[in-house]
Amino acid sequence: MNAVTDVKGWCPGILRPMASGDGLIVRVRPRCGAFSLETAIALADLAERLGNGHIDLTRRANLQIRGLTDDRLGELQIELAKLGLLDRDAGTEAVRNVMVAPLAGIDPAQPFDVRPIALAIDDALTSDKRLHALPGKFGLLVDGGGAISIAAERADICLAAVGDALAFGLDTTKGTQWLGMLAPAEAAETAVTAAHAFLALATSGRMRGLGQAAFAEIQAAVAPRLSPLAGLPRAGGRRLGLLEGVVGIAAPFGRLEAVQLRRLAKLAGDAGAADLRLSPWRAVYFGVCEEAGLFVLEYACDAGLIVEENDPVLQVEACPGAPDCKSSSVDARADARRLATVAALRGWQGSIHVSGCAKGCARSLPSQLVLAGKAGVYRLIRNGTTRGPVERTIGVGAFETLFQGTQDD
Ligand code: SF4
DSSP, X not given: OOOOOOOOOSOOOSSSOEEXXXXXXXXXXXXXXXXXXXXXXXXXXXXXXXXXXXXXXXXTSOEEEEEEOHHHHHHHHHHHHHTTOOOSSHHHHHHOOEEEOTTTTTOTTSSSOOHHHHHHHHHHHHXXXXXXXXXXXXXXXXXXXXXXXXXXXXXXXXXXXXXXEEEEEEEETTEEEEEEEEOHHHHHHHHHHHHHHHHTTOSSSOGGGSOHHHHHHHHHHHGGGOBOOOOOOOOOOOOOEEOSSEEEEEOGGGEEEHHHHHHHHHHHHHTTOOEEEEOTTSEEEEEOOHHHHHHHHHHHHHTTOBOOTTOGGGGEEEOOOTTTOTTOSSOHHHHHHHHHHHHHHTTOOSOEEEESSTTOTTOOSXXXXXXXXXXXXXXXXEEEOXXXXXXXXXXXXXXXXXXXXXXXX
16 A cells, blocks of 8 residues: 655645654545544544544534654554555545535535535546646535525635535635526536636746736636626635534634544434534534534533634644654644633724744634744744734743733723
8 A cells, every 4th residue: 555654745645644643644535525423433443542642623514633753654544444544546636626515415504415526526536647747736616505505614715605506716816706607416526627727827826826818818718607696605604603503613724633533423323413524614413403503512612612613713723743743842722712701801803823933834814913933932023924023022922012002002
């Protein structure tokens, strides 16, 4: 079995792990955005037995097992193959970047189940070798509308249910440009047509990086299949806690422990759910009745997971930092928690990014307040990214000073 262990990149896979400060990271891509409960429990067991028990939920709705050593990788790959999660090669695995609405098929407010469309795209990506040339970050999104929509998330090619049809969109520097409507039966093929059209123009970069002429060529490739827009998808977004027949639980900074994943899967089973749904908000969802949902939320709260939208930790993006990442000299997540508390006390409403180093893995977009670790302290940047101009250097003990003037000073 393939056991490439030394390839670094933004996108670790099962067959192409990434080295980090706490060992190898293996990213597991679910099929159609969900893991069966048995698979989720098996993943928790594997993370504990072969990794260090830390699991990441990623912003592309995948799951990462951390802390593997080289000699454990082969065994993990064999176990993941038994679970049906191993692709035939690293190229096939890398191209499977399809985000699916977390409540697809279980939300009665969604006009139809979009999972067959996502599966058809997944099949095309894996079986059509020409598509393996797509850039590593190239992704697709299939949204079903309803109570929790992912239509506002960024992806190179977007499909979103509107009524009994789907809106088709391409990513631009200003967000998704919705181009027209198509029938569900046409959706997967049209998305694949757009992917091929992109490849005819570029083998690197993203849809949003194309010039006007190139973008127009892709538009022209799909235009014959589209009818005029019949409405825009509802933006939607993350919702947590007890919703209509569903519970949503976020992991602080995306970090879930194996014991938490196992317990959540067991609670989901007790509540009658069939699977755990992943989302781009580093939150999991599953179906519950109200009584079971309240019990699940009680556990999640006690376990330090996030069940309310107003939790201050949600305001802060943070990468693992030290000791998990060897590029960092600061414990970014622990410091981010402290900062979240201080920010909430001071009434700060803006976005915050705490990064272990200047690379800024957790967030590439600007934030109002950015702290980037260096030599045990943080460089402060305002209204920018980790690479923006540094205002000053600040230690953890001085976090209070960041918010002076924001309340009643
Ligand atoms: S931003 Fe730096 S410290 Fe954080 S995960 Fe990326 S490389 Fe590691």
